[in-house]
Amino acid sequence: MKRLTAIAAVCLLASAGAHAADPNLARNLAATCANCHGTNGKAVPGAGMDSLAGESKAKLLQKLADFKSGDKPASIMHQITKGYTDEQLSLIADYYAAQK
Amino acid sequence: MKMMLMKRRDFLKAGAAAGAMASLYGCAAGNKAGGHVVVVGGGFGGATVAKYLRMWSEGSVQVTLIERNPAFVSCPISNLVIAGTKSMEDITVSYDNLKSKWGVRVLQDDVLAIDTAKRSVKLAKGGDLSYDRVVLSPGIDFMFDQIPGLNNAAAQEKIMHAWKAGPQTVTLRQQLEAMKDGGTFAIAIPKAPYRCPPGPYERACVVADYFKKSKPKSKVVILDANEDVQSKKGLFVKAWNDLYKGVIEYRPNSEVKDVEVASKTAILEFDKFKADVLNIIPPHRAGNIAAQSGIKLINNRWVDVDWLSMESTSTPGVHVIGDAIFPAPTMPKSGHMANQHGKLTAAAIINLLAGQAPNPTPVVMNTCYSFVDAKNAIHVASIHQYDAATKLVQPVKGAGGVSAARNELEGKAAMGWAKNIWADMLA
Ligand SMILES: Cc1cc2nc3c(=O)[nH]c(=O)nc-3n(C[C@H](O)[C@H](O)[C@H](O)COP(=O)(O)OP(=O)(O)OC[C@H]3O[C@@H](n4cnc5c(N)ncnc54)[C@H](O)[C@@H]3O)c2cc1C
Numbered sequence: 001m002k003r004l005t006a007i008a009a010v011c012l013l014a015s016a017g018a019h020a021a022d023p024n025l026a027r028n029l030a031a032t033c034a035n036c037h038g039t040n041g042k043a044v045p046g047a048g049m050d051s052l053a054g055e056s057k058a059k060l061l062q063k064l065a066d067f068k069s070g071d072k073p074a075s076i077m078h079q080i081t082k083g084y085t086d087e088q089l090s091l092i093a094d095y096y097a098a099q100k
Numbered sequence: 101m102k103m104m105l106m107k108r109r110d111f112l113k114a115g116a117a118a119g120a121m122a123s124l125y126g127c128a129a130g131n132k133a134g135g136h137v138v139v140v141g142g143g144f145g146g147a148t149v150a151k152y153l154r155m156w157s158e159g160s161v162q163v164t165l166i167e168r169n170p171a172f173v174s175c176p177i178s179n180l181v182i183a184g185t186k187s188m189e190d191i192t193v194s195y196d197n198l199k200s201k202w203g204v205r206v207l208q209d210d211v212l213a214i215d216t217a218k219r220s221v222k223l224a225k226g227g228d229l230s231y232d233r234v235v236l237s238p239g240i241d242f243m244f245d246q247i248p249g250l251n252n253a254a255a256q257e258k259i260m261h262a263w264k265a266g267p268q269t270v271t272l273r274q275q276l277e278a279m280k281d282g283g284t285f286a287i288a289i290p291k292a293p294y295r296c297p298p299g300p301y302e303r304a305c306v307v308a309d310y311f312k313k314s315k316p317k318s319k320v321v322i323l324d325a326n327e328d329v330q331s332k333k334g335l336f337v338k339a340w341n342d343l344y345k346g347v348i349e350y351r352p353n354s355e356v357k358d359v360e361v362a363s364k365t366a367i368l369e370f371d372k373f374k375a376d377v378l379n380i381i382p383p384h385r386a387g388n389i390a391a392q393s394g395i396k397l398i399n400n401r402w403v404d405v406d407w408l409s410m411e412s413t414s415t416p417g418v419h420v421i422g423d424a425i426f427p428a429p430t431m432p433k434s435g436h437m438a439n440q441h442g443k444l445t446a447a448a449i450i451n452l453l454a455g456q457a458p459n460p461t462p463v464v465m466n467t468c469y470s471f472v473d474a475k476n477a478i479h480v481a482s483i484h485q486y487d488a489a490t491k492l493v494q495p496v497k498g499a500g501g502v503s504a505a506r507n508e509l510e511g512k513a514a515m516g517w518a519k520n521i522w523a524d525m526l527a
Contacts, residue, residue, distance in 0.1 A: 022459035024447060027156070031443045032465050035436055035521045039155075044523045048516035075503065075510060076467065076481055083465060083483020083499035 029088050030095035041096040053099035060093035133157050133453035135232035138221050140211045140389060142167030142195060144435035145237030145422030147525040148442030154202040157450050164205040164229060166221070169266070171195065172526060175296065176435050176469075177518050178265040182273050183306035184314075185474045191265060193526045201527075214393035216415045233449050235410075236395075236403075237422040237438065238387025239264070240295050246383050249359040249367075258361050263295060263381045275377045276307065281315040283376030288323040288356040288366055289330075290383040293402075295423050295433045298331035298480065300324075300381060302470035305336070308344045309473040320348045323366060323373060325355035331432070332470060332480050332502050339472040339506060356380055386424035395420070402426035407486060407493050408458045409448035410441055419445050428492045431484060432466060439521060440464035462486045464493055466500075469514030477510040478503040 022028065030041070033052065037043050041052035052060065066072035068081040068089075081089065139150045142165050150165045172193045180186040198204040210224035220230045242261060244251040250259060262272040276285065285307055289300045304322050311318040329336055329350070340348045358367040364378040385391075385401035396414035398404050403412055403420040407428060410419045422438035431437060441464065448458035465483040472478060482500035484493035503510055 021461070022447075022451070024156075025459065025461070028443070028447050028459055029463060031152070031447075032440060032463055034443075034524050035439055036467065036517055038520055039151075039524050039527070044516075044519045044527075047519040048512050049520050075507075075513065076479055079481050079499060079501040080465065080467075080483065081499075083485070083496040084463070088463070 026091040026095040029084070030092045033092065040099050042099075052096040055096060057093045057097040060096055061090060064089045064093065131454040131456070132160050133450040134160050135453045136162040136164070136230070137233050137235060137449060138229055138231040139163060139165045139235045139237065140214075140221070141237040141239060141387065141422075142169070142172060142198075142206070143237055143239050143422065143438065144521075144525065145438035145442045146235065147172060147195075147198065148439045149235050149237065149421065149446050150198060150204045151202050151525060152443050152446035153449060154204055156446055157453075159203060161450060161453060162205075163203075164207060164231075165195075165198065166207045166209050166211050166223065166229075167195070168208065168210045170208055172522075173265040173269075174435070174518065174522065175263075175265045175299075176521075177515075178262070178269045179299070179303045179306050180471060180474070181265075181269050182262060182276065182303060183310045183474065184273065184277075185306075185310075188270060193522050195526065197527050211389055212392070214389070214418070216393060216395070216418055219417055231417075232453065233417050233419060235419045235421060235445055235449070236387070236390060236393075236424060237420075237442070238389045238424055240384040240386065240423050240433075241388045242382040242384050244382055247356060247359055247380065249361055250380065250382060255359070255361045259359060259364070259378055259380050261381050262379060263299075263384070272377070272379060276310065279315070279318065279376050282317040283315070284319045284321055284374075285311075285377045286321045286323055286366060286373055286375035286379065288354075288378075288380045289325055290381055291325045291355065292330055293427065293433060294381065294384060296435075296468070297432050298336070298468055298470045301329060301331070301336045302472070303379075304348055305339055305344070305470075305472045306474065308347045311347060312344070318347075320344070321373065321375070322348065322350045323354040323356060323368070324350065324352050327352050331468075332478055335478040335502060335506060336470075336472070339478075343473060386420070390420065390424055393418070398426045407491060408460065408462060409452065410445040411448075419449065421445055428484060428494065430482065430495045431464075431493070432468065432480075432482075434466055434468050436468060436517075436521065437464065437466045439525060440466070442525075460486070460488075462493065467517065469510065469517055471511060471514060472506050475508050475511045476506040477514040478506045479510060479513070 043049040043051040067077040139146045174191040195206045212222045220228045260268045260272040262268040308320045356366045365374045412418045421441035423433040467481045469477045469479045480502045483496045487494040
């Protein structure tokens with residue numbers, strides 16, 4: 001048990017110490033959008049929300065950037081996109097682009 | 101440093117639970133999470149964490165969800181049931197998909213207590229369930245002792261809170277239907293923090309809308325224990341002035357201290373108010389199961405959590421989410437936020453069960469829509485990012501905000517929000 005503890009501690013130091021990003025960061029960030037845009041970006045059909053699953057990354061990122069800059073008028077997305085860094089928006093776009 | 105050490109010890113424990121042997125073969129990155137998670141409460145937080153644990157672990161984490169009610173009944177949109185434009189059917193969703201599609205074991209039962217040392221849960225129908233980690237999303241329970249006249253079962257059958265959707269929603273609707281035209285509906289709001297900051301003002305609006313159409317001589321009085329409107333103030337006040345002049349009356353600093361049930365009279369500090377339909381939302385706190393299980397409460401009301409994992413700061417292995425927690429700065433008690441807590445927790449538990457640290461940079465966000473009549477709505481939104489210095493999720497400055505103006509498009513978005521969040525939890 002002692003040996004095990006030591007090995008595990010080394011592993012933890014390696015990951016926690018370097019503040020490595022979580023391997024599922026994109027998934028976790030994208031899930032913050034799912035309340036409105038559906039689990040994994042598959043919105044409920046006919047409920048008026050955009051599905052994001054399978055959209056091209058370029059298109060998603062452009063939309064998000066336009067909301068953030070105010071170029072694209074919105075009721076709420078201009079307020080929400082400002083809460084995420086550009087890197088986070090890029091991870092979110094990656095994740096949804098990869099969904100089928 | 102002390103914090104770090106404590107957490108490290110916790111990961112080790114979790115790693116051991118998930119299968120100690122795996123850790124011998126190198127760092128945890130390739131480990132698969134295993135183990136049994138018990139979720140208490142199938143509301144916005146609990147249903148979400150149950151589904152996401154199963155989905156994200158690809159079925160390797162076993163999940164048992166215990167909920168006392170046979171089906172999920174949504175508080176969001178329940179004000180429209182009270183106003184008569186939606187039905188109970190519209191706000192009720194079955195747990196069947198959680199069972200058949202996601203493999204969650206759903207038990208309709210009441211959790212009586214949790215033995216956090218033995219890591220087991222005691223059920224009302226008999227038997228104990230052991231767990232590797234437990235998630236409590238019990239919502240709220242009311243502090244009826246703060247309103248002595250309401251502190252008995254008979255009184256609670258006459259004066260509704262309708263602040264948990266279900267039979268009380270139906271009864272309040274019936275009381276409004278039975279009220280004579282020219283009567284007064286009074287809604288009493290407790291001091292913040294309470295569940296759904298804009299909810300009571302929404303209820304006042306949609307009931308006033310019903311009165312305008314069906315009982316035009318009737319009035320709505322808001323008895324607010326707070327000194328001002330708690331959410332979307334400008335937009336609500338504008339709706340009251342534009343749509344409900346002479347119908348809605350707002351009274352700040354009007355805390356209800358007691359009630360005379362027979363005469364439907366709310367007793368304030370220096371005043372009394374007699375209504376024809378009296379709706380009192382008593383102060384509330386974390387669902388009783390938290391205190392019953394010996395989890396430390398702040399102000400004897402809310403559970404303090406570690407924002408990287410939503411684990412209770414007092415009790416290892418117990419994660420608490422939703423309305424029951426002591427919120428981070430400016431964080432509302434909302435269904436949307438409970439759902440976000442659920443996802444943060446699912447991700448953290450899967451990491452912990454595989455012997456890994458939780459995501460060091462979690463983000464949660466909130467969107468709350470409120471109807472101001474049957475069709476028009478307004479929103480408030482905020483985004484909260486983890487801040488390592490304060491160890492809290494902090495609202496992002498310059499992001500979020502409220503609607504420019506009420507409109508029907510937002511009313512459609514509000515229904516779209518509801519349908520999608522119900523599916524995100526339960527479909
Ligand atoms: C009128 C109204 C309108 C609202 N509108 C909105 C809105 O538009 N948007 C929004 O985001 N939020 C809204 N809310 C707030 C939202 O309903 C809550 O924030 C949300 O329900 C909190 O989720 P939770 O999981 O913490 O608790 P809940 O959803 O209340 O779930 C708790 C569950 O646990 C069960 N339970 C508790 N203890 C036990 C036990 N010991 N054993 C077994 N089961 C147990 C309960 O039966 C319940 O089903 C509204 C609330 C109200 C009252």
